[in-house]
Amino acid sequence: MSALLEVSGVSVTFGGFRAINNLSISIGEPELRAIIGPNGAGKTTFMDIITGKTRPDEGRVLWGEKSLSLLGLSESRIAREGSGRKFQKPTVFEAQTVRENLAMALKNPRGPFDVLLHRKTGEGARRIAEVADEVGLFEHLARPAEVLSHGQKQWLEIGMLLAQDPRLLLVDEPAAGMTPAEREHTTDILKAMAETRAVVVVEHDMEFVRRLDCKVTVLHEGSVLAEGSLDHVTANQDVIDVYLGR
Amino acid sequence: MRQSFIAQNPSVLWFIAALALFTLGVTILSEAFGIGVLSTSFVKTLGKTLCLCLVAIAIDVVWGYCGILSLGHFAFFGLGGYAIGMWLMYARTEAIVVESLASAPLPPTEQEVIDAIGTQIFGVVGASEFPLLWAFSDSLILQLLMVVLVPGLLALVFGWLAFRSRVTGVYLSILTQAMTLALSLYLFQNDSGLRGNNGLSGLQNIPGFEDVPQATISIVFFWASAAALAIAYLVFAWATSGKMGSVIRGIRDDEARVRFLGYDVERYKLFVFTLTAVVAGIGGALYYPQAGIINPAEIAPIASIYLAVWVAIGGRGRLYGAVIGAAAVSLLSSWFTGGGAPNLDLGFFTIQWTDWWLVLLGVSFVAVTLFFPKGIGGVFDLIPSRRPTPRIGDYGPEKGALRREEGAP
Numbered sequence: 001m002s003a004l005l006e007v008s009g010v011s012v013t014f015g016g017f018r019a020i021n022n023l024s025i026s027i028g029e030p031e032l033r034a035i036i037g038p039n040g041a042g043k044t045t046f047m048d049i050i051t052g053k054t055r056p057d058e059g060r061v062l063w064g065e066k067s068l069s070l071l072g073l074s075e076s077r078i079a080r081e082g083s084g085r086k087f088q089k090p091t092v093f094e095a096q097t098v099r100e101n102l103a104m105a106l107k108n109p110r111g112p113f114d115v116l117l118h119r120k121t122g123e124g125a126r127r128i129a130e131v132a133d134e135v136g137l138f139e140h141l142a143r144p145a146e147v148l149s150h151g152q153k154q155w156l157e158i159g160m161l162l163a164q165d166p167r168l169l170l171v172d173e174p175a176a177g178m179t180p181a182e183r184e185h186t187t188d189i190l191k192a193m194a195e196t197r198a199v200v201v202v203e204h205d206m207e208f209v210r211r212l213d214c215k216v217t218v219l220h221e222g223s224v225l226a227e228g229s230l231d232h233v234t235a236n237q238d239v240i241d242v243y244l245g246r
Numbered sequence: 247m248r249q250s251f252i253a254q255n256p257s258v259l260w261f262i263a264a265l266a267l268f269t270l271g272v273t274i275l276s277e278a279f280g281i282g283v284l285s286t287s288f289v290k291t292l293g294k295t296l297c298l299c300l301v302a303i304a305i306d307v308v309w310g311y312c313g314i315l316s317l318g319h320f321a322f323f324g325l326g327g328y329a330i331g332m333w334l335m336y337a338r339t340e341a342i343v344v345e346s347l348a349s350a351p352l353p354p355t356e357q358e359v360i361d362a363i364g365t366q367i368f369g370v371v372g373a374s375e376f377p378l379l380w381a382f383s384d385s386l387i388l389q390l391l392m393v394v395l396v397p398g399l400l401a402l403v404f405g406w407l408a409f410r411s412r413v414t415g416v417y418l419s420i421l422t423q424a425m426t427l428a429l430s431l432y433l434f435q436n437d438s439g440l441r442g443n444n445g446l447s448g449l450q451n452i453p454g455f456e457d458v459p460q461a462t463i464s465i466v467f468f469w470a471s472a473a474a475l476a477i478a479y480l481v482f483a484w485a486t487s488g489k490m491g492s493v494i495r496g497i498r499d500d501e502a503r504v505r506f507l508g509y510d511v512e513r514y515k516l517f518v519f520t521l522t523a524v525v526a527g528i529g530g531a532l533y534y535p536q537a538g539i540i541n542p543a544e545i546a547p548i549a550s551i552y553l554a555v556w557v558a559i560g561g562r563g564r565l566y567g568a569v570i571g572a573a574a575v576s577l578l579s580s581w582f583t584g585g586g587a588p589n590l591d592l593g594f595f596t597i598q599w600t601d602w603w604l605v606l607l608g609v610s611f612v613a614v615t616l617f618f619p620k621g622i623g624g625v626f627d628l629i630p631s632r633r634p635t636p637r638i639g640d641y642g643p644e645k646g647a648l649r650r651e652e653g654a655p
Binding site: 002051053068075076077079080084085087092093094095096100103104105110111112115116118120146150160 | 365405485487489490492493495496499500502503504505506507510511513515517641642648
């Protein structure tokens with residue numbers, strides 16, 4: 001396991017409020033990592049920094065073998081480097097069909113002229129069908145995404161991530177609004193994906209984190225409070241005080 | 247699952263067929279090639295309307311599909327008109343000058359001819375020198391190139407600056423409108439080199455075809471306008487379907503999400519903005535020879551706002567909707583303002599439509615927005631299989647996103 005993402009000494013301030021405070025995290029490839037923490041601990045801001053949405057005031061974010069600095073790169077460029085993001089609220093293109101949503105995510109050249117001259121291939125169609133099957137939306141391929149249920153939209157977004165085939169996967173509360181059976185399926189997919197790539201899961205639900213069975217990072221007030229196995233961090237007195245105890 | 251382009255977009259075939267029928271009908275009724283029921287000026291009005299439909303589908307692509315409410319596309323339209331107008335005016339004045347100088351005792355030198363043309367064209371603004379802008383005006387090929395290059399480059403530079411700064415929504419609309427206003431104010435100046443508020447005139451006289459009657463010229467321009475509309479419709483239908491269309495509509499509804507999928511949103515916006523500006527320029531180059539005159543008032547911001555109104559009334563996000571809106575409103579407009587509509591006598595007050603048409607248009611715009619958000623084009627959704635499901639929110643967080651009431655076309 002080599003480090004894919006190196007975040008070191010990152011701080012960011014929003015109007016005087018220090019959302020991230022000298023944060024350092026290293027994510028390997030492959031690795032499955034859960035990030036937990038109370039509201040306002042900086043979990044979402046952490047994802048925003050990695051995906052280029054928020055620029056930190058100081059610190060370094062390095063990516064891959066060549067230690068490419070992600071700071072100053074656009075969101076789309078970072079995504080093309082191989083990072084995919086799933087939002088807390090399912091964000092799919094509701095005016096378009098499931099197939100169109102997946103086709104847009106499919107790993108292919110992203111320039112306007114590549115896309116304009118893009119020809120549908122059998123390989124692409126096969127891949128879309130494969131992904132749709134994996135997330136249980138195969139029968140819904142031709143339907144517009146707006147008619148899907150909340151849970152199905154979550155699945156569609158996970159499917160879009162699968163189609164994107166990223167090296168780093170950032171997943172924000174994947175299990176929200178899912179039935180127990182669906183949660184189990186989600187855990188399986190995340191674990192399977194983490195066999196070949198880096199997967200970072202932000203989650204509130206401790207039961208879900210336990211099932212992921214992976215290294216856990218606890219964030220508090222914008223920095224790392226504890227890191228290790230779930231049993232290790234839940235035994236930590238600081239963690240109990242700020243998070244579990246309340 | 248692989249279907250042909252036409253099978254996926256049946257409206258294209260219907261549209262081309264309807265346009266072909268219409269063109270044939272007008273030709274048969276025209277003075278030049280038919281039974282002469284339609285006057286030459288009405289054929290010109292129809293030809294101009296087709297050009298307005300052309301710029302309307304351009305606006306629909308940039309606004310209805312990509313979510314950028316541009317209030318500047320009529321400026322690109324006008325620039326296309328100016329570009330072709332410069333050649334038309336130069337070449338025609340040259341012909342007149344050469345003819346009049348031919349009777350002089352000494353044959354005129356080349357410089358004398360050019361000076362005489364300059365005096366003819368710019369005398370009206372108290373100048374006689376050719377400004378730099380007119381450097382290519384003696385060449386049809388180069389001016390035709392300008393029809394495409396000038397709007398294209400302006401859109402490219404303007405769009406690059408605006409999109410790069412991530413200006414979106416109403417702020418971008420204001421910015422495009424400011425560009426339009428600045429351009430029209432500049433052109434109003436006498437020393438802008440384009441004859442100030444006089445504009446370019448006599449554009450209906452096509453150099454080299456002085457002996458051809460206007461009736462014939464009008465129908466030829468009508469055909470050209472119809473062909474341009476058909477080609478643009480095909481190109482836009484192709485560009486807005488398939489994967490490109492997917493990405494563009496994604497940008498309209500939720501551009502942040504598109505970015506996180508790895509698409510460079512700014513480049514896509516720039517592509518769409520520039521392509522539509524070029525099409526608008528071509529529309530203008532076909533329109534103004536039919537109108538005969540172009541002046542800076544044509545470029546005024548209100549013209550671009552009308553464009554958006556047409557598209558909204560016709561139905562945003564479907565190309566045929568833009569065509570229906572532009573054709574219906576602009577033809578009605580010339581009927582009402584041309585005194586074609588009978589005055590409405592209410593007893594205590596007489597509504598004279600020449601004055602009240604704009605009020606009616608304003609009320610219709612509000613009514614369409616409130617009660618028929620899908621516009622006139624929405625009637626095609628009444629075909630049962632196309633009825634959409636009711637939904638709760640809009641289709642995305644962006645300002646230009648499809649609204650709940652509009653539904654996915």
